Amino acid sequence: MSSLQSLDIKRRSATTLPSTQARETLEVAKLIDVSKCIGCKACQVACSEWNDIRGDIGTNVGVYDNPADLGPKTWTVMRYSEVEEKKGEEMAFEWLIRKDGCMHCAEPGCLKACPSPGAILQYSNGIVDFIEENCIGCGYCVAGCPFNVPRISKQDSKAYKCTLCSDRVAVGLEPACVKTCPTGAITFGSKEDMIDHAAERVVDLKERGYANAGLYNPAGVGGTHVMYVLKHADKPEIYHGLPKDPQISATVGLWKGVMKPLAMLAMGLTALTGFFHYVKVGPNDAEAHPDEPEDGNGPHVIRSSGPGQMEGKGNVNPGEQA
Amino acid sequence: MKPLIQRYSDSDRINHWIVAIAFVLAGLSGLAMFHPAFFSLTGLFGGGAWTRTLHPYIGIVMFTAFVSMAKRFWKHNVMVPVDYEWLKLLPDVLTNREDRLPKIGKYNAGQKLLFWMLVVALPTLFVTGLIFWRAWFAEYFPIPVIRLAALLHAVAAATLITGILVHIYAAIWIKWTVGAMIRGSVTHKWAKAHHPLWYREVTGQPATPPGQE
Numbered sequence: 010m011s012s013l014q015s016l017d018i019k020r021r022s023a024t025t026l027p028s029t030q031a032r033e034t035l036e037v038a039k040l041i042d043v044s045k046c047i048g049c050k051a052c053q054v055a056c057s058e059w060n061d062i063r064g065d066i067g068t069n070v071g072v073y074d075n076p077a078d079l080g081p082k083t084w085t086v087m088r089y090s091e092v093e094e095k096k097g098e099e100m101a102f103e104w105l106i107r108k109d110g111c112m113h114c115a116e117p118g119c120l121k122a123c124p125s126p127g128a129i130l131q132y133s134n135g136i137v138d139f140i141e142e143n144c145i146g147c148g149y150c151v152a153g154c155p156f157n158v159p160r161i162s163k164q165d166s167k168a169y170k171c172t173l174c175s176d177r178v179a180v181g182l183e184p185a186c187v188k189t190c191p192t193g194a195i196t197f198g199s200k201e202d203m204i205d206h207a208a209e210r211v212v213d214l215k216e217r218g219y220a221n222a223g224l225y226n227p228a229g230v231g232g233t234h235v236m237y238v239l240k241h242a243d244k245p246e247i248y249h250g251l252p253k254d255p256q257i258s259a260t261v262g263l264w265k266g267v268m269k270p271l272a273m274l275a276m277g278l279t280a281l282t283g284f285f286h287y288v289k290v291g292p293n294d295a296e297a298h299p300d301e302p303e304d305g306n307g308p309h310v311i312r313s314s315g316p317g318q319m320e321g322k323g324n325v326n327p328g329e330q331a
Numbered sequence: 332m333k334p335l336i337q338r339y340s341d342s343d344r345i346n347h348w349i350v351a352i353a354f355v356l357a358g359l360s361g362l363a364m365f366h367p368a369f370f371s372l373t374g375l376f377g378g379g380a381w382t383r384t385l386h387p388y389i390g391i392v393m394f395t396a397f398v399s400m401a402k403r404f405w406k407h408n409v410m411v412p413v414d415y416e417w418l419k420l421l422p423d424v425l426t427n428r429e430d431r432l433p434k435i436g437k438y439n440a441g442q443k444l445l446f447w448m449l450v451v452a453l454p455t456l457f458v459t460g461l462i463f464w465r466a467w468f469a470e471y472f473p474i475p476v477i478r479l480a481a482l483l484h485a486v487a488a489a490t491l492i493t494g495i496l497v498h499i500y501a502a503i504w505i506k507w508t509v510g511a512m513i514r515g516s517v518t519h520k521w522a523k524a525h526h527p528l529w530y531r532e533v534t535g536q537p538a539t540p541p542g543q544e
């Protein structure tokens with residue numbers, strides 16, 4: 010998807026020079042207040058409706074998650090986790106419901122990993138978007154993402170994920186899920202406003218006994234443009250494995266970082282060294298040696314129409330010069 | 332006409348060139364995805380998606396043909412003591428002072444090391460390549476394994492390509508070597524100069540490298 014024009018592109022996959030920097034747009038964010046979510050899945054339906062995609066009908070795996078996972082045609086999924094957590098002094102049963110999907114990282118691992126120029130864009134408003142027409146289907150974005158979000162379609166070998174409704178946002182609308190949410194659990198606005206709004210919610214939750222309530226805006230990926238208000242921000246993992254300190258993995262950092270220039274240097278220098286070796290030392294040509302007597306027993310070694318015929322006589326072995 | 336010495340059989344040569352052609356195609360298509368500077372190489376394969384699709388199959392051709400080639404050449408590439416002496420005299424090797432080198436057999440230490448590099452690199456490329464092959468197998472592996480496979484694949488590929496660049500250059504530098512792999516035969520002079528022990532083995536004649544008479 011892309012409905013923003015090139016002036017709004019801040020970063021582009023597999024592109025070594027900077028993208029347009031002149032225009033700075035307002036950084037946006039979606040705030041998902043998990044404590045207000047009732048798990049009705051209206052947002053899932055809105056996403057499917059607006060983007061006009063329907064995940065394939067799967068099988069019931071015994072939980073409310075439906076479909077069971079994100080997919081090329083399912084860009085957001087409600088995740089349900091049953092936990093017992095401390096509330097005040099006692100343990101209380103809780104049903105934690107998290108709307109899963111792309112986090113729109115400020116430092117997106119998917120974009121870092123992608124080998125195809127322009128298949129992944131980051132707009133200056135913070136949205137990370139896959140441009141399927143440039144996607145080659147390698148799946149590197151899957152390896153790069155710290156949140157296990159991108160999905161490659163079996164039908165067309167293209168990568169898909171939440172666009173944060175970049176098309177709607179480009180024309181001043183909020184994402185479809187935000188518009189639909191009946192409890193106001195999802196809000197959308199400038200990142201700054203969303204952080205302020207979250208701070209109020211956190212104060213409220215703390216007053217209600219959730220001492221560890223907090224905002225999930227992980228610094229390891231430079232912050233995200235989808236943020237959560239969590240009642241248990243100290244333990245994000247209990248929300249269906251939300252990573253505590255997500256980062257672009259060190260392996261991906263090596264693979265896409267130092268290793269590439271080092272490898273390019275090694276290959277380039279090797280080729281150049283070969284060329285200059287030839288320029289300096291020249292060929293090693295056994296046929297260019299003057300005919301020598303063959304220790305008395307080399308009768309059939311006669312200089313003749315072998316390949317040596319074409320040989321220039323100018324090649325003197327430096328070993329002989331010495 | 333001076334008789335030539337057979338160095339490679341017809342099937343040796345065909346096998347070698349299948350590996351070589353597959354290497355060039357796998358290398359170019361792999362490099363296209365390796366670094367943005369090479370992305371335009373995807374044009375050679377019909378675009379990015381085609382490059383991504385074809386590359387692993389080409390790699391499998393290279394791997395399979397290499398297994399067959401490795402079986403053929405394995406025993407000639409076992410390192411022997413004289414190879415280490417030869418390596419110590421690398422400066423003489425590089426300045427064409429072959430007369431100062433110890434007598435060696437069918438392959439010199441450089442060729443042998445290249446062979447063993449291939450023996451390590453190709454299975455690595457094969458196994459890691461299967462693991463991060465999105466169309467078929469990647470879904471069966473956890474993401475951290477895929478990340479490691481991608482890193483190792485790229486490192487093995489860069490090592491392989493660097494090594495083969497040396498191999499290609501050596502074949503240009505040591506004259507008549509390319510001919511040996513194309514038509515299969517070498518001249519007596521070539522064999523005596525570069526592989527004297529092998530020369531003695533195949534001709535039964537002593538070989539004093541030129542320049543030492």
Ligand code: HEM
Pocket residue numbers: 124147354357358359360361362364365366382383384385386387388389390391393394453456457458459460461463464465481484485488489491492
């Ligand atoms: C042995 C069988 C091989 C298999 C199964 C294989 C598979 C793969 C796969 C699946 C990819 C990811 C892109 C894609 O889906 O096409 C890839 C990338 C790559 N391959 Fe291979 N490959 C093999 C052999 C080779 C060989 C022989 C070379 C080098 C001559 C090579 C060099 C590369 C490079 C440079 C990349 C890009 C790595 C990066 O983006 O960092 N591969 N290979």
Ligand code: SF4
Pocket residue numbers: 110111112113114116117118119120137153154155156157158159170
């Ligand atoms: S969550 Fe994953 S897919 Fe979304 S922007 Fe971050 S790295 Fe990319």
Ligand code: SF4
Pocket residue numbers: 022119122123124125128129139143144145146147148149150151159161167168
């Ligand atoms: S699958 Fe597409 S979007 Fe993902 S890394 Fe490959 S080219 Fe980029």
